[in-house]
Amino acid sequence: MIGLWVALLVGAYLLGAIPFGLLVARRAAHVDVRTVGSGNIGATNVARAAGKKVAAVVLLLDMAKGFAPALVARLLLPEPWWSGAVGFAAFVGHCFPIYLRFRGGKGVATALGVSLALVPLAALAGAVVYTAVYKAFRVSSLGSLSGALVATTVAFVSAPSPAWAWAVVAMVAVIFARHGGNIRRLVRREESKV
Numbered sequence: 704m705i706g707l708w709v710a711l712l713v714g715a716y717l718l719g720a721i722p723f724g725l726l727v728a729r730r731a732a733h734v735d736v737r738t739v740g741s742g743n744i745g746a747t748n749v750a751r752a753a754g755k756k757v758a759a760v761v762l763l764l765d766m767a768k769g770f771a772p773a774l775v776a777r778l779l780l781p782e783p784w785w786s787g788a789v790g791f792a793a794f795v796g797h798c799f800p801i802y803l804r805f806r807g808g809k810g811v812a813t814a815l816g817v818s819l820a821l822v823p824l825a826a827l828a829g830a831v832v833y834t835a836v837y838k839a840f841r842v843s844s845l846g847s848l849s850g851a852l853v854a855t856t857v858a859f860v861s862a863p864s865p866a867w868a869w870a871v872v873a874m875v876a877v878i879f880a881r882h883g884g885n886i887r888r889l890v891r892r893e894e895s896k897v
Contacts, residue, residue, distance in 0.1 A: 719796025
């Protein structure tokens with residue numbers, strides 16, 4: 704069982720590390736998203752570089768690469784901490800991809816996918832809050848951070864295992880750390896709208 708867990712950890716990281724934002728935008732719009740806007744490979748910057756339809760594809764792919772390994776681990780591994788770690792490995796892959804010298808995205812979509820597999824109510828609550836805040840203010844980072852906070856709260860209330868709630872907390876902590884610049888711009892009211 705330990706061997707299966709290690710294989711799933713490594714596989715989850717390598718899957719999570721696939722830079723769909725870079726690949727899809729390059730294919731669809733012939734643009735390197737790392738040279739546009741924030742330089743991030745996530746769906747928000749893809750929307751700036753290649754349009755919202757391309758960004759929607761990237762969003763779904765980034766979610767899927769978190770959802771799939773977490774769900775497989777949940778089904779195959781008996782210990783919730785193991786599947787939580789596998790989901791987190793996919794998330795880490797997106798944020799620190801070996802294919803791009805560990806310079807990846809901020810992890811929101813991939814975290815959403817992991818949460819959907821492990822704590823669905825937390826994922827849905829986070830998505831609803833993101834959508835509401837984004838529609839109200841047109842600032843993606845504010846929606847992401849607000850949704851992440853709500854997801855954390857709901858995870859502790861609804862998670863079938865504390866291990867999965869803590870996996871959500873760990874992802875949210877990294878998301879906030881990677882949004883440091885956005886948070887500073889939000890405080891100064893300088894964050895750009897999308």
